[in-house]
Amino acid sequence: MAGPLRPSTSAVRGALYLVPATLDFGVADSSPLVDVLPARTLQVAAQLSHWICENAKSTRAFLKRVHELYPLAVTLQEQDIVELPHAVHKKGDHSGNFDARSLLHQALQGHNIGLISEAGMPAVADPGSSVVHAAHTLGLTVVPLVGPVSLLLALAASGLNGQNFAFVGYLPQDPAQRSQRIRELETLALKTGQTQIFIETPYRNAAMLESLLQSLKPTTRLAISSGLTLPDAHVRSDSVSTWRQHPTRLDKHLPAVFAIGA
Amino acid sequence: MAGPLRPSTSAVRGALYLVPATLDFGVADSSPLVDVLPARTLQVAAQLSHWICENAKSTRAFLKRVHELYPLAVTLQEQDIVELPHAVHKKGDHSGNFDARSLLHQALQGHNIGLISEAGMPAVADPGSSVVHAAHTLGLTVVPLVGPVSLLLALAASGLNGQNFAFVGYLPQDPAQRSQRIRELETLALKTGQTQIFIETPYRNAAMLESLLQSLKPTTRLAISSGLTLPDAHVRSDSVSTWRQHPTRLDKHLPAVFAIGA
Numbered sequence: 116m117a118g119p120l121r122p123s124t125s126a127v128r129g130a131l132y133l134v135p136a137t138l139d140f141g142v143a144d145s146s147p148l149v150d151v152l153p154a155r156t157l158q159v160a161a162q163l164s165h166w167i168c169e170n171a172k173s174t175r176a177f178l179k180r181v182h183e184l185y186p187l188a189v190t191l192q193e194q195d196i197v198e199l200p201h202a203v204h205k206k207g208d209h210s211g212n213f214d215a216r217s218l219l220h221q222a223l224q225g226h227n228i229g230l231i232s233e234a235g236m237p238a239v240a241d242p243g244s245s246v247v248h249a250a251h252t253l254g255l256t257v258v259p260l261v262g263p264v265s266l267l268l269a270l271a272a273s274g275l276n277g278q279n280f281a282f283v284g285y286l287p288q289d290p291a292q293r294s295q296r297i298r299e300l301e302t303l304a305l306k307t308g309q310t311q312i313f314i315e316t317p318y319r320n321a322a323m324l325e326s327l328l329q330s331l332k333p334t335t336r337l338a339i340s341s342g343l344t345l346p347d348a349h350v351r352s353d354s355v356s357t358w359r360q361h362p363t364r365l366d367k368h369l370p371a372v373f374a375i376g377a
Numbered sequence: 378m379a380g381p382l383r384p385s386t387s388a389v390r391g392a393l394y395l396v397p398a399t400l401d402f403g404v405a406d407s408s409p410l411v412d413v414l415p416a417r418t419l420q421v422a423a424q425l426s427h428w429i430c431e432n433a434k435s436t437r438a439f440l441k442r443v444h445e446l447y448p449l450a451v452t453l454q455e456q457d458i459v460e461l462p463h464a465v466h467k468k469g470d471h472s473g474n475f476d477a478r479s480l481l482h483q484a485l486q487g488h489n490i491g492l493i494s495e496a497g498m499p500a501v502a503d504p505g506s507s508v509v510h511a512a513h514t515l516g517l518t519v520v521p522l523v524g525p526v527s528l529l530l531a532l533a534a535s536g537l538n539g540q541n542f543a544f545v546g547y548l549p550q551d552p553a554q555r556s557q558r559i560r561e562l563e564t565l566a567l568k569t570g571q572t573q574i575f576i577e578t579p580y581r582n583a584a585m586l587e588s589l590l591q592s593l594k595p596t597t598r599l600a601i602s603s604g605l606t607l608p609d610a611h612v613r614s615d616s617v618s619t620w621r622q623h624p625t626r627l628d629k630h631l632p633a634v635f636a637i638g639a
Contacts (some may be wrong), residue, residue: 238533241539247533263523273506
């Protein structure tokens with residue numbers, strides 16, 4: 116029996132599961148999976164045998180941790196793990212230029228496929244949207260599973276407006292351009308009430324904080340969360356003037372989420 | 378020993394836990410808690426005895442379900458459950474006019490407090506940010522716990538840009554104003570690449586879809602998710618022209634999340 120040549124809603128198709136990962140990637144003290152992943156997410160992960168990921172090595176490490184709680188249906192050695200091309204990592208996955216349909220051919224043979232990123236929810240602040248897009252094009256069922264999303268945890272913990280907010284990714288690295296962008300985001304936040312959320316590579320956390328304290332108005336609120344869901348989680352939300360009076364030193368190894376608002 | 382009169386970081390203070398709820402509120406077939414809540418979230422919820430919520434009745438119903446998995450430290454009858462004033466429900470909690478510090482006085486006596494909303498993450502697309510803000514003012518530790526967030530699950534499942542997105546809440550109810558707002562959001566999405574996410578009261582789902590299909594350009598992508606994490610979950614992501622050719626009827630009882638992008 117040959118597989119269908121064109122998309123249909125045939126029952127033999129596999130589904131695409133979006134599998135969230137823990138937020139402890141690269142952090143020494145890994146926290147238990149059950150702290151952040153519901154039983155169903157772990158059970159589905161243990162049943163899957165086909166994966167699309169950013170990094171096969173960390174996907175195997177994740178599956179090894181899952182196996183300690185829910186035995187894998189297929190051994191680690193026999194898992195079919197495909198990495199996304201480097202070109203679509205980080206900043207390139209929403210341009211619409213990458214056709215990910217070929218990565219999903221196993222779904223057309225009836226295999227369920229897991230999409231996983233290095234931390235948190237795939238396709239949110241991380242690559243993966245091209246794969247989800249391709250799944251819809253092929254008529255596959257897409258099932259997002261529950262797990263930690265650092266920027267949403269940070270937003271909830273910030274005390275800033277969570278009924279109107281934007282996540283804008285990374286800001287420019289050049290100090291002058293970064294300052295200008297910070298002021299643009301502040302204007303938007305103060306004018307529309309829309310909380311503006313962004314991230315930075317951990318080793319630039321201190322430079323980002325310095326830029327923020329120099330560029331923002333004293334009355335603007337600034338919230339910074341780092342290490343959420345980990346033992347050394349930290350959340351601080353204060354006016355810029357209070358931040359200036361009592362500075363905090365940010366850990367240069369822990370991913371942080373920054374948010375500004377009225 | 379009298380308690381401190383002004384905020385300090387005294388070790389006897391309680392913390393504010395942000396406790397996510399399931400997404401099945403008001404839906405007949407409730408799904409198991411373990412599908413969407415990690416063990417730690419359930420364990421913390423079972424230990425808490427003081428709550429701030431939107432609705433005490435549904436908070437008790439939630440705690441009853443938690444108790445079946447993790448026995449409550451304090452009986453349902455003895456739980457201290459305080460409702461947020463109606464004025465801060467839904468559209469009013471980010472104006473900064475409500476001082477929620479009085480709701481947190483038990484934390485100053487050393488009690489941990491749980492903040493919970495009717496569905497999903499408190500303070501995200503729901504009231505609660507005034508309470509989190511007050512907790513920061515009082516110097517309390519704020520701990521966001523992991524659980525389902527419908528709009529983030531919907532974004533991940535949409536295949537739209539998840540590296541730059543905005544959640545804008547509800548659109549105007551008046552058809553002409555709604556159309557105008559849809560076109561504004563479309564212009565923003567196409568110009569900046571920022572996915573625009575919004576929600577609607579379920580009984581207006583059909584009217585919203587009609588407005589979207591009339592107002593958007595044929596090549597714009599429209600994703601609609603409903604009932605995520607529930608047995609009748611549905612995700613569709615297509616170009617507007619495809620939506621027009623093959624319309625979907627939206628359930629008027631299930632909360633839906635709408636997203637538009639390039």
